[in-house]
Amino acid sequence: MNMTRTLLSRLLQGLALVLAVVVLNFLLVHAAPGDPVETIAGASGGMSDELKAQLRSQYGLDQPLPVQLGIYLGKIVQGDLGFSYFFNLPVAGLIAERIPATLLLVVSAVLAAFVIGTTLGVLSARKPNGLLSQTITVLSLVGFAAPVFWTGIMLVILLASVWPIFPVSGLRSIDATGGGGARDMLDVLHHLVLPALTLGLVYLAQYSRLARASMLDVLGADYIRTARAKGLSNRVVLYKHALRNAVLPVVTILGLQFGNVMAGAILVETVFNWPGLGRLAFEAVLRRDYPSVLGVLLFSSIVVVVMNQLTDLCYRLIDPRIKTS
Amino acid sequence: MPVSLPFARRRALAAMALLAAAIAWPAAAEEPKRGGTLVFGSTQSPRHLNGAVQSGIATALPSTQLFASPLRFDDKWNAQPYLAESWSLAPDGKSLTLNLRRGAVFHDGKPITSEDVAFSIMAIKANHPFTTMLGPVEKVETPDAQTAIIRMSTPHPAIVLAMSPALCPILPKHVYGDGQDLKSHPRNSTNVVGSGPFRLVEFKPGQRVVMERFDKFFIAGRPYLDKLIMNITPDTSSLMLSLERGDLQMLPFASVPTDLQRLAKNPQVQLTPAGYEGIGALNWLAFNLTKKPLSDVKVRKAIAHTLDKNFISKALMAGFAKPADGPIVASSPFAVNDLVRYPVDLKKAVELLDAAGYKAGANGERFKLSIDYLPGADDQQKTVAEYIRTQLKKVGIAVEVRTSADFPAWAKRMATKDFDMSMDSVFNWGDPVIGVHRTYLSTNIKPIVWTNTQSYSNPQIDDLLNTAGGLLDPVKRKAYYATFQKVVTDELPIVFINQIPYHTAASKKLANVPTSIWGPMSPYDEVHFK
Numbered sequence: 001m002n003m004t005r006t007l008l009s010r011l012l013q014g015l016a017l018v019l020a021v022v023v024l025n026f027l028l029v030h031a032a033p034g035d036p037v038e039t040i041a042g043a044s045g046g047m048s049d050e051l052k053a054q055l056r057s058q059y060g061l062d063q064p065l066p067v068q069l070g071i072y073l074g075k076i077v078q079g080d081l082g083f084s085y086f087f088n089l090p091v092a093g094l095i096a097e098r099i100p101a102t103l104l105l106v107v108s109a110v111l112a113a114f115v116i117g118t119t120l121g122v123l124s125a126r127k128p129n130g131l132l133s134q135t136i137t138v139l140s141l142v143g144f145a146a147p148v149f150w151t152g153i154m155l156v157i158l159l160a161s162v163w164p165i166f167p168v169s170g171l172r173s174i175d176a177t178g179g180g181g182a183r184d185m186l187d188v189l190h191h192l193v194l195p196a197l198t199l200g201l202v203y204l205a206q207y208s209r210l211a212r213a214s215m216l217d218v219l220g221a222d223y224i225r226t227a228r229a230k231g232l233s234n235r236v237v238l239y240k241h242a243l244r245n246a247v248l249p250v251v252t253i254l255g256l257q258f259g260n261v262m263a264g265a266i267l268v269e270t271v272f273n274w275p276g277l278g279r280l281a282f283e284a285v286l287r288r289d290y291p292s293v294l295g296v297l298l299f300s301s302i303v304v305v306v307m308n309q310l311t312d313l314c315y316r317l318i319d320p321r322i323k324t325s
Numbered sequence: 326m327p328v329s330l331p332f333a334r335r336r337a338l339a340a341m342a343l344l345a346a347a348i349a350w351p352a353a354a355e356e357p358k359r360g361g362t363l364v365f366g367s368t369q370s371p372r373h374l375n376g377a378v379q380s381g382i383a384t385a386l387p388s389t390q391l392f393a394s395p396l397r398f399d400d401k402w403n404a405q406p407y408l409a410e411s412w413s414l415a416p417d418g419k420s421l422t423l424n425l426r427r428g429a430v431f432h433d434g435k436p437i438t439s440e441d442v443a444f445s446i447m448a449i450k451a452n453h454p455f456t457t458m459l460g461p462v463e464k465v466e467t468p469d470a471q472t473a474i475i476r477m478s479t480p481h482p483a484i485v486l487a488m489s490p491a492l493c494p495i496l497p498k499h500v501y502g503d504g505q506d507l508k509s510h511p512r513n514s515t516n517v518v519g520s521g522p523f524r525l526v527e528f529k530p531g532q533r534v535v536m537e538r539f540d541k542f543f544i545a546g547r548p549y550l551d552k553l554i555m556n557i558t559p560d561t562s563s564l565m566l567s568l569e570r571g572d573l574q575m576l577p578f579a580s581v582p583t584d585l586q587r588l589a590k591n592p593q594v595q596l597t598p599a600g601y602e603g604i605g606a607l608n609w610l611a612f613n614l615t616k617k618p619l620s621d622v623k624v625r626k627a628i629a630h631t632l633d634k635n636f637i638s639k640a641l642m643a644g645f646a647k648p649a650d651g652p653i654v655a656s657s658p659f660a661v662n663d664l665v666r667y668p669v670d671l672k673k674a675v676e677l678l679d680a681a682g683y684k685a686g687a688n689g690e691r692f693k694l695s696i697d698y699l700p701g702a703d704d705q706q707k708t709v710a711e712y713i714r715t716q717l718k719k720v721g722i723a724v725e726v727r728t729s730a731d732f733p734a735w736a737k738r739m740a741t742k743d744f745d746m747s748m749d750s751v752f753n754w755g756d757p758v759i760g761v762h763r764t765y766l767s768t769n770i771k772p773i774v775w776t777n778t779q780s781y782s783n784p785q786i787d788d789l790l791n792t793a794g795g796l797l798d799p800v801k802r803k804a805y806y807a808t809f810q811k812v813v814t815d816e817l818p819i820v821f822i823n824q825i826p827y828h829t830a831a832s833k834k835l836a837n838v839p840t841s842i843w844g845p846m847s848p849y850d851e852v853h854f855k
């Protein structure tokens with residue numbers, strides 16, 4: 001009962017939040033200088049007055065902003081994301097087509113970063129001043145501090161040009177027909193390595209730093225001393241008593257990151273020409289393709305809200321002390 | 326049921342076949358290799374694939390493969406038969422008769438008739454962004470299935486060039502004439518039906534366009550390639566890497582000087598500047614004539630005298646760009662040499678500024694100006710803007726280089742005349758009527774990017790252009806354009822800087838890389854692998 005009520009109130013909170021985000025996005029996107037018709041005129045190498053006016057009225061851009069907002073909200077409520085000005089295709093379709101690519105990239109990058117990062121962090125917490133710990137610290141800091149696009153370009157130069165082990169960009173080979181067979185999957189995996197590595201490196205650093213710090217923190221706690229005093233082996237103390245608590249903040253970050261990983265994905269997808277949502281969002285902004293930008297932003301805000309709720313739920317599973325608050 | 330021919334006839338046939346083979350022998354020896362997949366790169370993403378309602382390079386690249394046009398052009402501006410076997414422009418210049426090929430079919434197997442031509446030309450007139458291109462066209466008559474007569478209200482010699490693949494795709498009326506708005510027609514992106522050498526297999530917006538050989542293409546035996554893939558990658562350096570690795574076999578519209586240097590050194594790559602005569606891409610410095618002190622021609626001339634175009638072409642563009650001195654690109658048949666030129670002369674610039682009444686202040690400064698530039702091609706635009714800043718500082722003009730976040734932000738500044746000076750890239754698009762007039766006609770001062778955003782107004786120029794646009798005799802027409810070029814370079818609403826060094830880079834394994842005046846924006850039916 002209590003649980004249901006919490007969930008329901010969470011759901012309502014989430015909806016209100018998403019609505020606020022939609023309105024804010026709408027205003028922000030329209031505040032950018034220039035408009036979509038100007039961009040289409042640019043892509044066409046010039047355009048007449050009449051044609052521009054015609055496009056403006058076709059897209060409803062000749063209406064006052066509040067009216068446009070009202071129309072947009074009305075459509076959103078009905079689940080209609082509108083038509084892309086630039087591609088003249090339904091936004092929902094454009095987004096749906098690109099979700100799998102982004103999901104694949106983000107999930108593999110974050111999971112790899114989580115597993116490897118946490119392991120490295122825990123390892124380095126065992127001997128905080130040892131050689132291994134120092135090395136991991138330096139590498140994590142470099143990974144964290146280097147801009148994503150730089151890491152990406154360096155990896156491409158090294159592993160796609162100097163040693164052409166991996167492809168330069170894209171999701172599949174240029175002449176691939178897709179289809180989802182074993183060969184196609186291998187092709188996609190081959191293309192996935194560099195972008196996932198690039199995106200993962202940033203998060204890997206965060207996880208390893210966080211896991212290390214929180215492990216060290218926990219290891220100083222009273223109950224660990226108690227456990228050791230009981231005569232438990234170092235292994236049991238570390239992995240059974242300490243790790244479970246130490247991993248809690250890491251899970252928080254994991255949850256939050258699945259939501260905001262879009263920011264990193266935009267850069268990585270652009271560098272690697274990865275046909276995902278990030279690149280769609282980036283290009284839509286450059287074209288002032290309002291419906292596409294708003295569609296992607298709406299989608300990612302829903303992801304953030306949902307992920308936050310799931311993180312909360314995960315807390316309860318890992319730490320039974322957290323009930324409802 | 327197999328029919329057995331009488332022996333004698335079979336022998337005769339065999340002899341004829343031998344004879345035919347003997348006659349065809351020299352040609353047969355050069356018979357190009359068939360098959361293969363050509364992957365070419367593009368940094369620009371097409372909105373859709375229908376060039377009848379969408380201009381620009383991005384759409385033209387696939388559209389010219391998917392749709393055939395009445396005529397095509399060679400590398401010397403001569404019209405060649407394509408869908409039309411023959412054509413004739415009436416002596417009064419007010420009608421163009423096209424005699425279509427017999428037996429030509431669309432990708433869906435339906436025959437191409439004069440009805441389709443009439444429908445397409447009127448559709449282009451109603452929807453294409455270049456309104457001057459078919460402006461005088463009134464109607465298209467179709468006396469029979471193979472004849473289309475384009476009737477115009479005034480003589481319009483540009484009509485022949487307007488029949489080019491990039492400007493006049495012939496659409497099947499039975500597909501696109503269903504009454505839906507053509508600019509947003511669903512078949513512009515999916516299930517596209519044309520009659521070009523290749524037919525559409527897949528279009529993923531922002532990713533790729535896959536096309537394959539159309540077996541019933543109206544030129545027998547062509548195209549030679551089996552498959553054509555346009556790979557859309559916004560990042561030039563990825564495309565460069567892909568070409569070097571052999572993932573791509575052709576990269577049209579390459580223009581970054583450092584890339585060109587690298588490509589020129591690559592033994593696997595052939596690099597050609599041919600094929601960009603039609604588009605006639607100019608890089609220039611535009612003035613806002615409504616603002617002081619730029620409204621004073623002396624000031625504009627002073628600025629022109631500070632710029633060393635040779636330095637820009639040789640150093641900034643690594644020797645790949647040719648300097649430009651006039652509004653019509655040098656490769657156009659209407660370009661002339663008799664222009665007012667402005668050799669680098671800082672002393673003269675100072676004298677002109679003094680004469681205009683802008684004396685240097687105590688700190689050596691005369692006045693302040695800002696310069697904008699078209700974002701997205703820093704090597705052609707930003708670098709030159711920075712150079713202009715340092716040059717103008719030498720004569721006491723303080724210049725602030727203003728950056729625009731992206732194209733729409735810059736386009737807005739141009740449209741609202743919120744600029745002093747701006748670097749810009751503008752295309753001639755073949756005939757001056759299409760791409761040149763728009764920049765200088767006082768009737769085209771509009772709040773739109775790539776119109777007369779300089780606010781240049783001279784009744785003499787209006788007269789010259791309007792008359793030249795309707796002159797059939799190329800010699801007379803050129804005489805009018807000669808005066809126009811002289812006046813414009815004297816009054817200087819724009820300082821012309823250089824031709825954009827567009828090149829086509831291709832694998833050396835590729836033969837017949839397109840080098841007609843429309844270059845990569847023409848059908849690839851003759852391209853083949855060696």
